[in-house]
Amino acid sequence: MSQDQAEVGNLQELLARVGAGLDQFLAFEHPDALARQNVWKAALDRPVPQQGVGIDEVTRELLEQIIPNGSAVTKPGFTSYITTGATTASTLASTAASIASPQRYMHTAFNFIEELSLDWLAQMCGLGNMKGIYSSGGSVANLVGLGGARQYAFEKAGHDPARDGVNRAVSVYASSECHHTIQRAGGVLGIGRRAIKPIACDDQGRMRPDALRVAIEQDLQDDILPMAIVANLGSTNRGAIDPLRAIGELAREHGIWLHVDGAYGLPGILDERLRDLYDGLELVDSIIVDPHKWLGASVGVAATFVHDRELLQRAFTQGPSDYLEGSIDDIDATTAPLEHSLDDFSIRYFDYGVELSAPPRGIVVWALIREIGVEGMRERIVRHNDMARELAAFCKQHPRLELLLEPTLSVCCFRYVAPQIDDLDRLNQKIRRRLVRENEYLPSTTRINGQLALRPCFLGARTDHSQVDGLAQAVIRIGDALVVEQA
Ligand SMILES: Cc1ncc(COP(=O)(O)O)c(C=O)c1O
Incomplete structure (x- = not known):
């Protein structure tokens, strides 16, 4: 197919198809991209095409092989680093x-x-x-x-x-x-x-x-x-x-x-x-x-x-x-x-x-800003800051969680603790790895005054209060299991 034919406009239909694929992606029912890499790499890894396949085929590959194997950054439970997915308005x-x-x-x-x-x-x-x-x-x-x-x-x-x-x-x-x-x-x-x-x-x-x-x-x-x-x-x-x-x-x-x-x-x-x-x-x-x-x-x-x-x-x-x-x-x-x-x-x-x-x-x-106004932005920012504070408060009253730093903004640094474990840095590193494998709650880690901390940063427009309890419970569950495994 020639380039000119590929340029013929039917954006409305094509964007509708891609939009449906993106809506489906946002349901996050697909496995993590790494888990299926053999499948999509085999489908995508081709020599440079001398002849084009046309826009319908490009759209199909986008929908079938590429979008479902995108990034976890957009997930509501993604709290690593300081990055997030685009909102619909964006x-x-x-x-x-x-x-x-x-x-x-x-x-x-x-x-x-x-x-x-x-x-x-x-x-x-x-x-x-x-x-x-x-x-x-x-x-x-x-x-x-x-x-x-x-x-x-x-x-x-x-x-x-x-x-x-x-x-x-x-x-x-x-x-x-x-x-x-x-x-x-x-x-x-x-x-x-x-x-x-x-x-x-x-x-x-x-x-x-x-x-x-x-x-x-x-x-x-x-x-x-x-x-x-x-x-x-x-x-x-x-x-x-x-x-x-x-x-x-x-x-x-x-x-x-x-x-x-x-x-x-x-x-x-x-x-x-x-x-x-x-x-x-x-x-x-x-x-x-x-x-x-x-x-x-x-x-x-x-x-x-x-x-x-x-x-x-x-x-x-x-x-x-x-x-x-x-x-x-x-x-x-x-x-x-x-x-x-x-x-x-x-x-x-x-x-x-x-x-x-x-x-x-x-x-x-x-x-x-036009979509939700300054007030909408304010609500979102307050919500995220509140989430960090809720998690901090929960850590303070839970015997197996320790707050390592009072949150200023929407970052909360905490760790799992167990009296019988000497190397808490290693334990928390392992907790983070398991969290990532489970693919629902995805915080990163950092060091706070020398100690390894789990470090969720609540930032995404699609994240809400349910993430706080979900993350805390997942950390406790995984931490408890690791302590038993190490006993
Ligand atoms: C405080 C701060 N400054 C600069 C950067 C770099 O920004 P970017 O990744 O957009 O280049 C980051 C990234 O997280 C950041 O947190």
Whole structure:
């Protein structure tokens, strides 16, 4: 079948078929993909097809071999890491954009929504008038924020690091609990991973401002340029929130850029009970949030906010190119009003970050917020935070569960305990493995003050209170069985 025939449009029927397959997937009645890998690998592992099979066959393979063998990330019981599946609104929006406005430039309704949704996000998350740019995830969003920090710190010293490279040693002070993408950003930005200086945390996993001050003052003595401070609003391991105001005031005192990683935890500000923990946001220079974490977006949607996007332009501009600027910038908008969506790129997001081609991601955020509103988001976030607290309360009153850390956000760190077992780390590791094999409750693990913890992070839009009791009972049942087996 030729490519042209494959292109003939019957989207309505095909999307209906795929939609039915996805609805069925969401019933989670299928076994885990790994269990059936012999079957689907045999069906899918083919040499590159010289002749196409046509869209009906592609749809059939999607429905029969691929969708049912997808990922556990979307399951209500999936509480590993900090990731989740897309909600329906997100799926509809990104599907629509892939056809009707594939790129985030030019004057289309989708691209209008790009900016609108960034402003909505900023308002919803207490960021005032900060201006945003979307990117593919927290890794890139952190990179973009720290790219702004690099530009700011070197420009103050009369040097353009984007044009000329860095010309001196710098430090970035980040909590020892910071996400490891911060170190990678150091490598990519040419300052080196070793420039990321880990700052000690308290026993709740929050960066200690006193330790931060000592590190900065030492560097100033050693003639190392303090480039940025990175604070967590919701660390990955524990959901810890760093003392933002104290850190921000220290940043102001020394004129250091304050970057905040709120990839997971920034939307926690919607929970009124936690609002005080976010005090100091006005001191922030750059901050990220990942709608594809707590807000239910399809993976591939993060946002970086700054006060001055022109700084990002200096940090990330691609420079001129004949095939782009040569043809477009000649238009004199004052004498030649725009008459076609192609007349102008509109907001030049491609100069504020590291991607040229990129989908309009704001349409996803727009759909999510439009569907349930800020109040709906707040309800979901409160529900997840409540779930972590319910589990914590249950652990405190159950003799064979131990709470290892009071939850701040929606992460709860706990473990199974039995007096006759010496190596509780190993036992809890085994519990986690069995949980994963049973394929219903899927937490990850972490270390809390040296001890191995089961670490559910309640995040998915499809997860609800029943998961709390289900997980706790499964841990007790498996733990009890393992203790008997080891006796
Ligand atoms: C706090 C934090 N920052 C950054 C990231 C990286 O985000 P992404 O996986 O979207 O690149 C994560 C991922 O879990 C995270 O939890």
